[in-house]
Amino acid sequence: MPDWGAHLSEMRQRAPLVHNITNYVAMNVMANVLLAAGASPAMVHAVEEAAEFTPLAGALTINIGTPSGPWVAAMEASAQAAQAAGLPWVLDPVAVGATAFRREIGARLLALGPAAIRGNASEILALSGAAAQGKGADSADPVAAAEEAARALACSTGAVVAVTGPVDYVTDGARGWRVANGHPAMPRVTALGCSLTGLVGAFLAGAEDRATATVAALAYFGxxxxxxxxxxxxxxxxxxxxLDALATITPDALTAGARVQAA
Amino acid sequence: MPDWGAHLSEMRQRAPLVHNITNYVAMNVMANVLLAAGASPAMVHAVEEAAEFTPLAGALTINIGTPSGPWVAAMEASAQAAQAAGLPWVLDPVAVGATAFRREIGARLLALGPAAIRGNASEILALSGAAAQGKGADSADPVAAAEEAARALACSTGAVVAVTGPVDYVTDGARGWRVANGHPAMPRVTALGCSLTGLVGAFLAGAEDRATATVAALAYFGxxxxxxxxxxxxxxxxxxxxLDALATITPDALTAGARVQAA
Amino acid sequence: MPDWGAHLSEMRQRAPLVHNITNYVAMNVMANVLLAAGASPAMVHAVEEAAEFTPLAGALTINIGTPSGPWVAAMEASAQAAQAAGLPWVLDPVAVGATAFRREIGARLLALGPAAIRGNASEILALSGAAAQGKGADSADPVAAAEEAARALACSTGAVVAVTGPVDYVTDGARGWRVANGHPAMPRVTALGCSLTGLVGAFLAGAEDRATATVAALAYFGxxxxxxxxxxxxxxxxxxxxLDALATITPDALTAGARVQAA
Incomplete structure (x- = not known):
């Protein structure tokens, strides 16, 4: 059994500053999730400063849940700054298939080398160019329907791709995992997927193996x-x-409780 | 006794996607209220995509709590898209009497045919052109003082008008109801009125009788x-x-607990 | 022992409307903190209306946590309107040392006569022009390291300066206090410092002695x-x-529980 808790332990030791450009609904919850887990969140979105701020952080996350022109400019500038600094950045393509605006933003960000991509099945399908059913932030496709698209996306971009749902699927193109942790109440609380994206960023900051770090973040959250x-x-x-549980779970508890299988 | 719970039951069966252009303070709470109730929220405000997104939803709600130029453009575009698609949309005229900017926004949105308007007494008075006392988001006028203005506004616009307070008043111009459900702690939590506007949108999506659907939403929230x-x-x-109660209340419990009287 | 609870009692009697231009992460929590305490929050940031709204309030607070060009324009217009109306306004210089954009905003706002400034040690050091360590919203300097800078800032601007941390330091340049109330969990919840700035605004609205009113707000929150x-x-x-405690604490409980020492 891999030591998933080691990733949590290392994240807490590094206590990384995570720069997030995320949506208005998620900002507060995401910040609290990162603080509860042991990381330090920063929300910075102005184009006047975003790219200057990014290299101060250990990781960057970008979420297109409530995009607008000026924010997209900051997203691109920060993603480029992360690339230039060798920092990992995580893409959360919320409802990317819903409108032409989002499809264009998704394509532009995808070209900027995300280290990881986290979305539901409909979002991963849409981002990969396949037909998808989702309209809003909720998925209308099962995780299994997006596994092939996830592998293809991982291969074409070099990113770790995480498809989250009742059982999550994570792949780096070569390897794959299924993460069965989670609870049916999670989709009844807003912005938990977005917050998980922040956690993936925190786990990626300084991680050697980005795929297993992503798996560990998903198992921990679940x-x-x-x-x-x-x-x-x-x-x-x-x-x-x-939030209480995120602060309380120990690395040992994560290693014992992670329900992860190679896939 | 009318079967108010039937409106809740129908809403949960439809589980409508509700498109909300609301204020920054309310977004997270409103999304959680809609999810707890059984609807699906979407916050989309960029003018580049708002009007394209609206017809994907079952209803639209517009709240002017933290307006700005670009957002007002998206509000107008989405309201027009809702009109064109025959979708109901709900107006929440937060603090509409406080500044010239809000009075102008209120008048422009009012002209775009809302299916329902929900506000406190000061807001309904100000929106109808009468003198009102409120400065911020809190009302300085009693509900009773706005009943005549509400009926006039309903008649002139065709909208259902809901004046919320200790005892709410709802009218479609011809009929009227008073809803006595609620608790004195509600004004001590921010954005509950805004969140209720989201619920009204959810109850209106697909409803045959918009006035009784609005009454049911108010009784359920109270x-x-x-x-x-x-x-x-x-x-x-x-x-x-x-939030726990919104998820737990059954249609039967609503029918039994609704304290509604014709007025 | 000074009667710190008298400040809470007076604030609740006045129940001031507090106009806040704050960051996206903090808005909801800050509004709930103000409501729980007994004040009335209003978030208004559009340049079209901000300066018109400010004089309706009893105090203004400005927080640069998620700044952007249009918001900075509204911040400056509202600060000028507060100055013109003789209203106290409070500056919260979040992460002011992190980027050139923030340093410039901080300097421009500082010139507009804040009645009080609340920040962590790194922020107060950076605002005063001294070298500081903080990168994000968290301080990397101890409170004691910023006491001299706080006094100098108070003398040069006329503002009450509050440096918050495990033990807070407040000074008006001539007098000084240390406030030992608080709990180690507070930095693990986002936006509590920002929310405290709102409380300082509420306590300053109509207060005769702004320095002791600021001390009382800090002791109450702690x-x-x-x-x-x-x-x-x-x-x-x-x-x-x-939030429950903020609503429950009585003036007598505050007087009895405040751990304040002259410094």
Whole structure:
């Protein structure tokens, strides 16, 4: 059994500053998820400063959930700054298939060398150019339907691709994993997928193996969801308990609780 | 006793995608309220895509709580797209009387045919052109003072008008209702009125009778507040319990607990 | 022992409308903190209306956590309107040393006469022109390292300067205080410092002695953190309990629980 908890332990030791350009709905939750996990979040989106700020961080994440012209300019400038500095950056292509604007943004960002891409099945299908069903932020396709597209996307871009859902699928093109951790209440709380993208960024900061670091981030978040589900009485108390669990889970608990299989 | 729970049941069966252009303070809470209730939220505000996105949804809501030039352009484009597609859209005229900018935005949006308008008494008075007292997001006028203005506004625009407060008043110009559900802690949590506007949108998506659907949404939200008030120790735990209650309340419980009277 | 609770009592009696131009991460939490405490928040940032709105409020707060060109224009217009109306306004120079953009914004706002400045040690050092270590929103300098800079800043600007950390330091240039209230979990929840800035604004609205009003706001917030820490199981439940405590703490409890020393 691989030592998934080692990734959590290393992340907490590095306590990386993670630069996030994310959507308005997710900002607060994502910051709290990163703080609870042991990382340090920074939200910086102005084109006047975004690219200057990026190299101060250990990783960058970009989420297109509520895009606009000026923000897209900052996204591109920061992604280029991350590339230039050798920093990993993570792409979260929210609802990328929904409009022409998002499809164009997705394509432009994809060309800037993300280290990892995290989305639901509909988003990964749409980003890879395949037909997808999703309209909003929710997926209308099962994870399994996007596995082939995920592998192709990983091969063509060099990124780790994570398709999240009831059972997540992660691939770097050559290797693959399924992560079964999680809880059915998670889609009933907004911005948890977006927040997970921030965690992937935190785990990638300084990681040697980006694929297993991504798997560890997903297992950790899913395990926190399982813990939260044990006590929550609904989506409100679930979100509270999730943040508590993220802060409480130890590396040993993650190693013991991760439900990961090679695929 | 009308079957108010039937509106909740139908909304959950349709699980509508609701497109919201709302303020920064409310976005996260509103998304969580819609998810807890059983709907699917989408926040899309860029003028490059807003009008393209609107017809994918079952309803649109527009809230002017933190307006700016580019957002107002997207609000108008989406409202026009909703009109063209025959989709109901809901106007939330936050603090519409406070500045010249808001008064102008309110008037322009009012001309685009909202299916429903939800505001506090000061906002409904200001939107209807009457003198109002409110400065910020809180009302300084009692609900009763806005009933006549609400009826006039409903008659002149064809919209259902909901004046919310300790006892809400809803009218379509011909009919009227008072909704007594609610809890005194609700004004101590930010963005609950804005979130209720999202719920009204969800209940209107596909509804045959928009006035009774609006009444049902108000009674449901107020009943959830009553449930939350039974256990909450303050405004923090109240918000958590409110989300839990929204997910837990059944259609039968709503029919039994709705405190609605014709007025 | 000074009657710190009197400041809380007076604030609740005035229930001031506080106009905040703050960052996207903080808006919702700050609004809830102000409501829980007994004040009324308003977030208004469009340059078309910000300066018109400011004089309706009892105080203004400006936070540069997620700045952009149009928002900075509104910040300057509102600060000027506050100056013209004789209203106190509070500056929160988030990460002011991180980029050239922030350094310029900080200098421009500092010239517009803030009544109070609240930041962590790195931010106060950077704002005063001294060398600072912080990169993101977290401080990398101890409070003690910024005391001299705080006094110099207070003398040169006329503002009350509050350096917050494990033990806060407040000075008006002539007098000084240390506030030991607080809890180690507070930095693990995002936007609490930003929210405290809102509270300082609420306490300054109508206050005769701005320095002691600032001290009282810090002691009150720290005491609420101590209360929250007694029951919280992690950062999620801590934030919930903090809001509950803010609503529950009485003026007498604040007078009894404030841990303030002249310095």
């Amino acid at each position: 395990l926190a969801g399982e813990r939260a589900g044990e006590t929550a009485a609904g989506p409100g108390s679930f979100q509270v308990a999730l | 009943l959830a507040g009553e449930r939350a008030g039974e256990t909450a120790a303050g405004p923090g735990s109240f918000q958590v319990a409110l | 005491l609420a953190g101590e209360r929250a820490g007694e029951t919280a199981a992690g950062p999620g439940s801590f934030q919930v309990a903090l």
